[in-house]
Amino acid sequence: MRHGDKINNLGRKTAHRHALLMNLAIALIENKRIFTTLAKAKALRLYVEPLITKSKQDTTHSRRTAFSYLRSKEAVSTLFGDIATKVAERNGGYTRIIKTGNRQGDAAEMAMIELVDFNEIYTNGKKGSTTAKAKTTRRSRGAKKTAPAKGASADTSSVEEATEEN
Template sequence: MPAQRKLGRPTDQRKAMLKSLVSALFEKGKIETTEARAKEVKNIAEKLIALAVKECDNFTSKQVKVSAPKLDSKGNKITNKVTSKNGKTYYVVEREIKTDMVRVDNPSRLSARRKAMNWLYRIKDSEGKTINLANKLFDEIAPKYKEKNGGYTRIYKLGPRKGDGAEMVILELV
């Protein structure tokens, strides 16, 4: 018996399909697919969520100096006119140095994040901004399931598909 279902596809196509389904599940919270695909996606998603829950609070905070441009009341950058040694003039943006608290992942959390990124695609929202699904998994989804031991997803059966009779299901995060 194989370790996972082949789903009638070559390895590269199967992995790409599963990655897109896992990404869609974490982005939207639920997906509609066939039962065999849903069972495979459920296995992958459960493992990723369990990994994220385990590493949920495994980070430290650190102060970092950040150089940022000074802004006027309208939000425009403040510039100064400067003359170089050879007589050319150009504009330089005034900058100010701030200290910010930055969250730094510990090595095991970083490793878990990289494992999760192996199964997640980069997705853009309706405005064209890139959504980092690894951040969403570790910062939004994992804290919800911190008190729960497994069973992060649920499968609802919908019945056979009209065209080929494949059993359709809804896979959702609990």
């Protein structure tokens, strides 16, 4: 029985699975996007997201912990350098999994896993729109606006509306 066994063993023994996830994590950190099977991508997400969370605190202990998972100095320096600065304000959800169809040979479900903040297509569109919007709360729902100055600004707005109609 496998009651409460939540880990996906990926059809491998423990040492082989750890080596596989370590190599996938290094490839993801260095390339920012990799193509793999859907099961491996889901297992990799559980492996790499805690490492990215640890990289937000640049301490010796967190670097040594990340190195024990990755065993690559280059990957650890990239993780604590480029990636940690980009995800500093993000509270989680550092990776995105996109299904890409089935593999031709064995019809395995394939997927692309990528780091969310390193996709220029999505981030450019969001940065422009989020900086233009003012933050609203649920209570205000955007109804609370700055009151115009007494007299002059309220009168000028009605005059401007009248001129635009003509």
